[in-house]
Amino acid sequence: MAARKAPAPKPRKTPVQSRSKATVDAIFQATIQVLLVQGSSRLTTIRVAERAGVSVGTLYQYYPNKQALLGAVLEWHLLRVVSTVEEAARSAHHAPLAAMVKAVVDAYVAAKMHDVREAQALYRVAGELDAVPLIRAISQRGHVAVTAMLETAPDATFDDVGLCAYMFVAAMAGPSRAMLEGGASPAMFAMLAPQLESLCLGYLQREAARPT
Amino acid sequence: MAARKAPAPKPRKTPVQSRSKATVDAIFQATIQVLLVQGSSRLTTIRVAERAGVSVGTLYQYYPNKQALLGAVLEWHLLRVVSTVEEAARSAHHAPLAAMVKAVVDAYVAAKMHDVREAQALYRVAGELDAVPLIRAISQRGHVAVTAMLETAPDATFDDVGLCAYMFVAAMAGPSRAMLEGGASPAMFAMLAPQLESLCLGYLQREAARPT
């Protein structure tokens, strides 16, 4: 499943003229729009170009192929989520464990839920790409930030901070995706953040309490 | 994403004859094989038929179209996972909370990790279908089983057992998928089950301790 896929190529041209800048932006936004409105199976280069108000040829001036385009959009999305988490983690340094968890969970939920369907759709297309390296690299940033934060907790010390940070971040994804994929009700969504806090805090407190 | 899709058609023929049964099985296995070996974008009806050792025509005798086939395969996979969880839950009735969690987590991890890549690939194609109702229905069975189990816990009572069961089941998926998608090391995989236990037990104990 990995061997078949070529590494996702990068944009082929850096926009030097201002006209270009507007065009790439339009293509970028159009990709997300088509993904949301039409679904991943109807996401074609022609439709993206049409929605962006440019011709297919123009699209291919900036992205050498469909994969490159999708890769760029996915990266942009992941970066947005991870930077939100990074910032939250940084702001919670030296806070009590419960406050740390609340800060990170709130940031994560806010970022993820902000564009609920966008996230959904992007995870779908990620499968067609060889997105593993990208996802891994960006996740790494989240783990590093959360690890650094946990190490400053005044009321908890961990045997394996890295592992705890990994589980912390990964745990948030489970119920989030479950609600997205299962089409949960607004009432359920309202409970997501507090429940995630409970989930992660319960875990971290257990791990902090463990005998070395 | 949902409005566009017609409800997934059902198999058009119930396998009453043993020959039919064998054919359907072959098609099932072939679908998964092609998905794993060639990837979702190369999953074509002709390739499935070839791998199953039948003709395309025959395939279309059993499934009116590609969606119906994928839906059936996905359902078959989900049922296998959920029934494992159901059985584990049933067998842990009246056990202490920690034992319950261990039973369910072990069953879940065993079932999920058994066909690691199969699960991955199927979730991918699930996006192309209108699989939400199916996923919701089958998840529901898992929640019901876990809810029933939790209600018999001798050492814990929950304010909202249904919600706790939901979070419990959903939480397991987060780190599991994270490891699959991120291509974790064997060492990491070895820690999955105990860590999931800690995660879920920490959560459930917190929730059980809460004041009503």
Place this chain on the structure above:
Amino acid sequence: MAARKAPAPKPRKTPVQSRSKATVDAIFQATIQVLLVQGSSRLTTIRVAERAGVSVGTLYQYYPNKQALLGAVLEWHLLRVVSTVEEAARSAHHAPLAAMVKAVVDAYVAAKMHDVREAQALYRVAGELDAVPLIRAISQRGHVAVTAMLETAPDATFDDVGLCAYMFVAAMAGPSRAMLEGGASPAMFAMLAPQLESLCLGYLQREAARPT
């Protein structure tokens, strides 16, 4: 110029049904027709399919891509020419040198001029293919046949029969192509065969007369 090119793939399906046989034949003939009527730059798979009276899809059932199709047509043409030469050479064993030359030249000119424009067009497309191995292999057959013939000449012996055979065959191509490419008049074409005889016979007699 060689490294860029993948080896021309072979037909992908052997026609087992009689309907298939007719289809491949039609596609084959259509390719030549389009090449002649429209020219090599207008030779598209769609046009070939249309002319063959089938759909593009059908064309691709028999040839995995355009190159494979062109390769097959080129091979067929070359085989026709070389087998004509082979037969002529075989029939002239033990004849006097002049008769040998006349036999081979006449056969060559007849085969080449038979489909003048076809030969032209095919040499053009050959450049887009990696046709070198094919051309070399088939030329080899011609050289072998002519070498064998020359060795039986009662009135001439050669220092290096292989080289002489090579030059003999290659020499015929020069004026032939010149007339084709230069668009010679019918009067010129009429002189081709006798002139080629003179050319080749002059050469071979010189080489036979040389001191070892």
Place this chain on the structure above:
Amino acid sequence: MAARKAPAPKPRKTPVQSRSKATVDAIFQATIQVLLVQGSSRLTTIRVAERAGVSVGTLYQYYPNKQALLGAVLEWHLLRVVSTVEEAARSAHHAPLAAMVKAVVDAYVAAKMHDVREAQALYRVAGELDAVPLIRAISQRGHVAVTAMLETAPDATFDDVGLCAYMFVAAMAGPSRAMLEGGASPAMFAMLAPQLESLCLGYLQREAARPT
């Protein structure tokens, strides 16, 4: 193949300024480079312009379209070859037949083999153009020069000098191309010139000896 094609347009601007001259030269060289490095099917105007260090727009200032460019490059190449032959022919006036042949063959082989692959590639693109008139016109110059030379031969007279000159020049192309297209060994290439001499001299001597 001829009726479809409009007469190849001429360059739209004569290089009077030195900057223009340099640009035209750069475009010429770039065309040949792209042809050799990327192949005729990847010979695009943008690639030529890039390699020449100018913009497409500039390229179109000098040549109204791609055909005009290719025509100009082909003409430039052919002129170089033919002028070599002309010079050799002129220098061999009044020499014995054997010396004439040697002079012309050596010049031809030197010119052709000098840019072996260039010649090959150009003949390929020539097919896409309506290059027949051009090729004929330039060949004509070669024939005229050789005819003039042959008429001064002190040791031979020909019934139809024009025809003999035509065959002489055309004959050289056969083995030359055969070696290029067949990818002959260096040993074979070393024998090309002497063998061509033998071929052409044999022919011319036969023709000179013929009874009127």
Place this chain on the structure above:
DNA sequence: CATGAATGAGGTTTCATTCAT
């Protein structure tokens, strides 16, 4: 004049589905 972004027709190829055998 030079530039290079934009165009869009057209080329190659794939694949779900049908239907004559």
Place this chain on the structure above:
DNA sequence: TATGAATGAAACCTCATTCAT
């Protein structure tokens, strides 16, 4: 009933050419 050849819409991508800057 099973077969697999045939279909053709539709996907991806390229490239000669134009024209606003």
